[in-house]
Amino acid sequence: MSLRRKTLLIIGSTLIGLMVVIYAFSQTITMNGFLHLEENTVKRNIDRAINGLNDEMDVIYSTNQDWSNWTDTYNFVDDLNANYRDGNTHDGIFQSYNLNVMLFVNTKGEIAFGKGYDLDKEQEMPVPTSLDPYLKPDGILLNHIDASGELDKAGTKGILLLPEGPMMIVSSPILTTEKEGPTHGSIVWGRYLDAKEIQAIADKTKVALAIQEINKPYLSDDFSIVAKTLTNSDSAFVRPLDSQLIAGYVVLNDIFNKPGLIYRVTLPREVYAQGQTSVSTFILSLLVVGIIFVATTLILLEKVVLSRLADLNTSVSNIRISKDLTSRVKVAGDDELTSLGTSINGMLEALSQTQIKLEQTRDEALEALKLKAQIVGNVSHDARTPLNVITLRVEMLKRGMYGVLTEKQIELLDTVQVNANQLLFFIDNLLDQAQLEAGKVVIYHNEFVPVDFFKTLETSMKPLAGKKRLDLETEITEDVPARLMGDHQRLNQVLSNLVVNAIKFTDEGGIKIRAFCPDETHWAFQVSDTGAGIPKEAQDRIFEAFWQVDGSSTRKVNRGVGLGLSIVSQLTNLMNGTITIDSQEGVGSTFTIILPMELPEGEQVHE
Amino acid sequence: MNRPFIMIIEDDVELGDIISTVLQDSGLFTETVRDGGLALDRISATEPDVVLLDMHLPNVSGSDILASIRSTPKLSRTRVVITTADALLGRANEDKADLVLIKPITFDQILGLTTRLARLS
Numbered sequence: 001m002s003l004r005r006k007t008l009l010i011i012g013s014t015l016i017g018l019m020v021v022i023y024a025f026s027q028t029i030t031m032n033g034f035l036h037l038e039e040n041t042v043k044r045n046i047d048r049a050i051n052g053l054n055d056e057m058d059v060i061y062s063t064n065q066d067w068s069n070w071t072d073t074y075n076f077v078d079d080l081n082a083n084y085r086d087g088n089t090h091d092g093i094f095q096s097y098n099l100n101v102m103l104f105v106n107t108k109g110e111i112a113f114g115k116g117y118d119l120d121k122e123q124e125m126p127v128p129t130s131l132d133p134y135l136k137p138d139g140i141l142l143n144h145i146d147a148s149g150e151l152d153k154a155g156t157k158g159i160l161l162l163p164e165g166p167m168m169i170v171s172s173p174i175l176t177t178e179k180e181g182p183t184h185g186s187i188v189w190g191r192y193l194d195a196k197e198i199q200a201i202a203d204k205t206k207v208a209l210a211i212q213e214i215n216k217p218y219l220s221d222d223f224s225i226v227a228k229t230l231t232n233s234d235s236a237f238v239r240p241l242d243s244q245l246i247a248g249y250v251v252l253n254d255i256f257n258k259p260g261l262i263y264r265v266t267l268p269r270e271v272y273a274q275g276q277t278s279v280s281t282f283i284l285s286l287l288v289v290g291i292i293f294v295a296t297t298l299i300l301l302e303k304v305v306l307s308r309l310a311d312l313n314t315s316v317s318n319i320r321i322s323k324d325l326t327s328r329v330k331v332a333g334d335d336e337l338t339s340l341g342t343s344i345n346g347m348l349e350a351l352s353q354t355q356i357k358l359e360q361t362r363d364e365a366l367e368a369l370k371l372k373a374q375i376v377g378n379v380s381h382d383a384r385t386p387l388n389v390i391t392l393r394v395e396m397l398k399r400g401m402y403g404v405l406t407e408k409q410i411e412l413l414d415t416v417q418v419n420a421n422q423l424l425f426f427i428d429n430l431l432d433q434a435q436l437e438a439g440k441v442v443i444y445h446n447e448f449v450p451v452d453f454f455k456t457l458e459t460s461m462k463p464l465a466g467k468k469r470l471d472l473e474t475e476i477t478e479d480v481p482a483r484l485m486g487d488h489q490r491l492n493q494v495l496s497n498l499v500v501n502a503i504k505f506t507d508e509g510g511i512k513i514r515a516f517c518p519d520e521t522h523w524a525f526q527v528s529d530t531g532a533g534i535p536k537e538a539q540d541r542i543f544e545a546f547w548q549v550d551g552s553s554t555r556k557v558n559r560g561v562g563l564g565l566s567i568v569s570q571l572t573n574l575m576n577g578t579i580t581i582d583s584q585e586g587v588g589s590t591f592t593i594i595l596p597m598e599l600p601e602g603e604q605v606h607e
Numbered sequence: 608m609n610r611p612f613i614m615i616i617e618d619d620v621e622l623g624d625i626i627s628t629v630l631q632d633s634g635l636f637t638e639t640v641r642d643g644g645l646a647l648d649r650i651s652a653t654e655p656d657v658v659l660l661d662m663h664l665p666n667v668s669g670s671d672i673l674a675s676i677r678s679t680p681k682l683s684r685t686r687v688v689i690t691t692a693d694a695l696l697g698r699a700n701e702d703k704a705d706l707v708l709i710k711p712i713t714f715d716q717i718l719g720l721t722t723r724l725a726r727l728s
Contacts, residue, residue, distance in 0.1 A: 392626075435695070442698075
């Protein structure tokens with residue numbers, strides 16, 4: 001994951017986490033506060049609604065009190081004079097006082113005068129018979145004697161639950177204007193607490209109201225829920241209806257002080273909505289601030305760190321690709337990245353210095369190798385001419401060109417010849433090794449005849465083998481082509497070295513040279529001896545220059561400087577060949593060289 | 608080739624003597640020259656059948672002499688046998704010379720020289 005993505009992820013998730021915590025916090029703490037506020041608002045409105053109802057009741061009651069403490073009423077209940085009746089019980093009175101019922105009951109409990117009025121239809125109606133049960137002399141409406149036996153001049157007021165609906169009802173004892181008795185009965189007024197009345201209260205109090213009798217079976221849903229939880233008039237119950245509306249409920253007692261009505265106040269959830277809006281606005285603004293914060297952080301991070309890191313990375317990559325240690329990364333500012341850039345440049349400087357030194361050392365080494373090859377070449381050249389004089393003079397002596405020789409003299413001259421050849425062989429190897437090291441050896445591709453090649457080699461090696469009384473045999477299998485392409489001089493070097501080596505390490509038995517074709521695209525030659533063999537652990541190292549198998553058993557034959565096999569191996573590699581050893585200590589060794597087969601034009605592979 | 612004339616160009620006196628002796632014993636005419644500069648004049652003057660040419664010579668090198676012989680029309684029939692101790696140099700001139708002998712050369716190589724050249728032609 002890139003640093004950019006990681007940073008975005010870390011900051012992003014931190015912001016989201018923070019938002020979630022703040023959201024949860026504001027939802028619980030803030031919204032709880034708002035809900036509490038809402039509940040209080042609802043309760044206040046319930047109080048207002050109750051007050052509205054009470055005010056209405058009080059208006060009826062105070063008017064009823066005025067009428068009951070009036071000598072005209074006092075007399076009317078007895079004489080039922082037309083004057084009072086016509087002046088005070090006509091329809092206009094009902095309309096202005098919003099009354100449905102007006103009763104004048106005498107002390108015997110008989111209705112002296114009663115009138116019902118339908119306010120909706122604005123016409124007289126019969127006094128509802130449902131009132132009859134409550135119009136008994138010892139009933140709550142007509143009995144004004146208190147617990148101490150005195151007349152209660154204040155009368156009574158309350159809500160009466162009638163079958164046709166609840167009714168606000170007031171009743172006062174009829175006294176003279178001076179509030180003197182004895183009482184002539186009761187004056188009872190009633191007003192239905194119907195939808196119109198409730199609406200009137202709602203209009204005055206500016207609160208949506210509804211009313212429902214507790215005992216009625218057809219309570220609507222929310223009322224029935226509340227009816228189960230609300231049992232007395234002391235507590236109010238607040239419950240949201242939906243996200244828009246909230247309702248408060250309170251129980252109103254009837255005139256007998258028993259739960260009679262559930263009074264409902266419905267309010268729009270302004271407070272709650274305000275709370276929601278506030279929280280949403282808060283979260284939204286927080287989100288905006290957060291996004292700006294993240295964006296700013298990322299931009300700054302990009303500018304201050306990431307883009308510079310990317311630049312550094314690109315510069316270092318470019319240097320790696322171009323391998324140009326002299327170029328430098330750009331360094332700007334003054335911080336950790338600056339010091340990183342400076343460090344990289346320092347490292348590049350050190351690497352560049354090292355590279356220059358290494359190149360110098362390599363050039364010097366190559367120069368030294370070339371010089372060495374040059375010197376060895378000169379030495380070789382200068383040694384060859386005198387050696388040639390020696391070998392030719394010996395040959396002339398042997399051939400009797402300077403007089404007849406004894407057998408002993410000829411034998412000694414043979415020894416001189418063999419030793420001269422060994423010296424020459426040694427000088428050749430020294431020269432070849434130097435030329436191989438200096439990379440001056442070129443492989444030629446000329447045509448040669450394998451049979452002649454092996455014959456010449458055998459002839460030149462015979463004297464050396466004969467000196468140690470060893471057999472030297474050559475076998476060429478029939479599948480070897482009559483003509484081959486290759487560098488016969490280098491092949492001769494390889495084969496001579498192997499044979500010289502074999503002779504050197506063999507005291508008894510013989511050396512066998514064998515040429516064959518392992519497959520259609522390769523030809524090979526093998527040099528086998530019956531010598532001391534090469535220990536397994538030494539087989540990997542025998543091709544290193546100047547290395548020899550050490551040990552007392554081989555020491556006596558350990559002549560030379562150990563260049564032969566190194567040259568064999570290097571030349572074989574240059575000819576794209578492979579060399580393998582199969583050796584057993586005390587039994588002998590077999591070296592096999594496999595070379596790619598190159599045929600001159602017209603030559604074919606033997607089937 | 609009836610009694611061929613062989614010019615031996617060799618700065619080593621002893622080796623030159625040996626080769627000359629061996630060749631004369633087998634019935635050939637020879638002349639031995641030790642100096643590169645002198646060699647060119649003598650070759651031009653005598654037009655030998657075969658030149659035995661050493662590569663490292665005083666004054667004028669064997670390579671220059673070889674190039675000069677090859678660019679002289681009247682010497683077109685002259686065969687050149689390089690005799691050198693420097694195997695690399697010898698092999699580098701293999702295509703320009705008729706034969707290359709790397710020192711040390713053997714008695715048999717000297718004796719077989721005329722036979723081999725005859726076979727080449």
